[in-house]
Amino acid sequence: MEIVVRSLVVSGTATLLASTWSIVLAYLLVRSPRTSRPLIPLLEGMVGVPTVLIGLLLYLLLSRQGPLGVLRLLYSPQAIVIGQAILITPLITSVAYRVLTHSWDMYGELALSLGAAEGQAAKIVISESLSGVAAAVVMGFSRALGELGVALMVGGNIRGYTRVMTTAIALEVSKGEFELAVSLGIILLLILAMISLTLRFLGRLRE
Amino acid sequence: MNGIELREVWFKYPGSKEWALRGVSLEIRRGEVLVLVGPNGSGKTTILKLAGGLYRPSRGEVTFWGSNIWEVNGSKRLELRRAVVYVHEKPILLRGTALDNVTFAPLLRGVPREEAIKIAEELLSDTSSAYLSRKDRREMSAGEAQVVSILRAVAAGPKILLLDEPTAHLDREKRVILTNLIGKLRSEGMGIAIATHDHLLALRTADRVVIVENGVVGSVGRPSEILDCC
Ligand SMILES: Nc1ncnc2c1ncn2[C@@H]1O[C@H](COP(=O)(O)OP(=O)(O)O)[C@@H](O)[C@H]1O
Numbered sequence: 001m002e003i004v005v006r007s008l009v010v011s012g013t014a015t016l017l018a019s020t021w022s023i024v025l026a027y028l029l030v031r032s033p034r035t036s037r038p039l040i041p042l043l044e045g046m047v048g049v050p051t052v053l054i055g056l057l058l059y060l061l062l063s064r065q066g067p068l069g070v071l072r073l074l075y076s077p078q079a080i081v082i083g084q085a086i087l088i089t090p091l092i093t094s095v096a097y098r099v100l101t102h103s104w105d106m107y108g109e110l111a112l113s114l115g116a117a118e119g120q121a122a123k124i125v126i127s128e129s130l131s132g133v134a135a136a137v138v139m140g141f142s143r144a145l146g147e148l149g150v151a152l153m154v155g156g157n158i159r160g161y162t163r164v165m166t167t168a169i170a171l172e173v174s175k176g177e178f179e180l181a182v183s184l185g186i187i188l189l190l191i192l193a194m195i196s197l198t199l200r201f202l203g204r205l206r207e
Numbered sequence: 208m209n210g211i212e213l214r215e216v217w218f219k220y221p222g223s224k225e226w227a228l229r230g231v232s233l234e235i236r237r238g239e240v241l242v243l244v245g246p247n248g249s250g251k252t253t254i255l256k257l258a259g260g261l262y263r264p265s266r267g268e269v270t271f272w273g274s275n276i277w278e279v280n281g282s283k284r285l286e287l288r289r290a291v292v293y294v295h296e297k298p299i300l301l302r303g304t305a306l307d308n309v310t311f312a313p314l315l316r317g318v319p320r321e322e323a324i325k326i327a328e329e330l331l332s333d334t335s336s337a338y339l340s341r342k343d344r345r346e347m348s349a350g351e352a353q354v355v356s357i358l359r360a361v362a363a364g365p366k367i368l369l370l371d372e373p374t375a376h377l378d379r380e381k382r383v384i385l386t387n388l389i390g391k392l393r394s395e396g397m398g399i400a401i402a403t404h405d406h407l408l409a410l411r412t413a414d415r416v417v418i419v420e421n422g423v424v425g426s427v428g429r430p431s432e433i434l435d436c437c
């Protein structure tokens with residue numbers, strides 16, 4: 001149970017962090033087509049980046065001899081948070097970009113025509129597409145919760161400290177303890193399904 | 208110049224090869240109703256959006272009270288833009304009721320909520336639309352949404368109002384209401400530009416009519432001179 005909670009807290013924090021900058025970034029990209037034209041395909045290409053690649057990169061950065069070694073973050077929950085946040089940034093940004101582009105075409109122009117300042121227009125555009133933006137966030141959360149590479153490589157799967165659902169499943173399987181692995185797997189699936197259902201419900205409520 | 212001026216404006220939509228406008232010049236003055244007529248795709252909407260400061264001309268100038276809005280900076284531009292409101296042909300309402308929507312425009316300009324609600328309620332009742340106040344945007348017909356989007360623009364208190372096909376979704380009763388509203392706003396000194404196919408609306412409201420064709424502005428004149436020819 002403790003593992004489940006840790007998973008949710010770690011991935012939740014990562015999602016919160018990544019969402020904050022990703023949504024801002026997505027909005028800025030919508031507002032400056034000249035930058036987004038080359039950048040969006042790049043971001044979209046990075047959506048499926050292997051988690052072990054991010055894990056490796058972060059490992060090199062955070063390891064004792066690495067440039068950020070002094071922070072002593074390797075094998076800590078914070079390291080997983082950072083890694084997962086980086087991992088899901090392209091996903092959230094590119095999905096939010098699509099949603100916000102669509103919303104801008106309608107509501108951004110409306111806001112400007114009614115005399116909105118730039119900040120007021122942003123507020124309108126984002127609030128009118130809240131369910132879509134929320135979907136982007138949830139997709140990010142799902143990916144963070146379900147990834148293994150980062151958690152394993154920079155978290156270290158330390159019991160009671162950095163062990164999360166996916167690393168626990170991997171470990172149990174490698175030990176041949178399929179029962180715990182399967183029940184953790186089911187919990188993981190249930191959580192993801194619940195999130196997606198909640199989202200649909202919220203979306204319908206707001207529409 | 209008391210209003211908006213387009214000077215030799217050329218405009219191309221991003222990604223498009225064709226010019227949508229080719230050297231359009233016209234003035235929209237306060238206290239006057241200018242009606243743009245012309246076939247579909249001739250450029251009426253594009254002209255209104257340029258006049259509303261929503262699109263930047265590819266060439267030429269758009270000035271609000273003599274200032275080129277694309278050359279003045281942030282706060283000055285906002286101030287100028289707030290003097291002009293464009294209303295889309297296809298009504299776009301924000302989440303909430305008619306009252307929420309009409310209140311929204313004054314709120315955006317920093318009018319206190321109570322006063323904004325007063326403005327909105329007055330407008331709605333003056334146009335026999337009070338019955339819409341509590342209606343959610345999802346429950347409105349296209350015509351009702353169009354009325355609300357026009358009232359929202361009026362509530363913003365612009366000096367110049369740009370209406371794109373304002374009667375497109377309106378029944379006869381609502382057309383009469385709109386015609387009266389336009390007359391009243393004009394008498395209060397507002398300048399109004401209307402793109403429309405509705406010749407009756409043009410005849411009843413216009414001081415000047417311009418014909419737009421193929422991205423250029425043709426003849427300009429009084430409604431009776433222009434309209435019987437088409
Ligand atoms: N978003 C757009 N992208 C590309 N071309 C457009 C766009 N909107 C309009 N156009 C083109 O610009 C021209 C003028 O259109 P518009 O101003 O909408 O005409 P009207 O309002 O008189 O029907 C048309 O040829 C139309 O195809």
Ligand SMILES: [Mg+2]
Pocket residue numbers: 251252253296371402
């Ligand atoms: Mg049009």
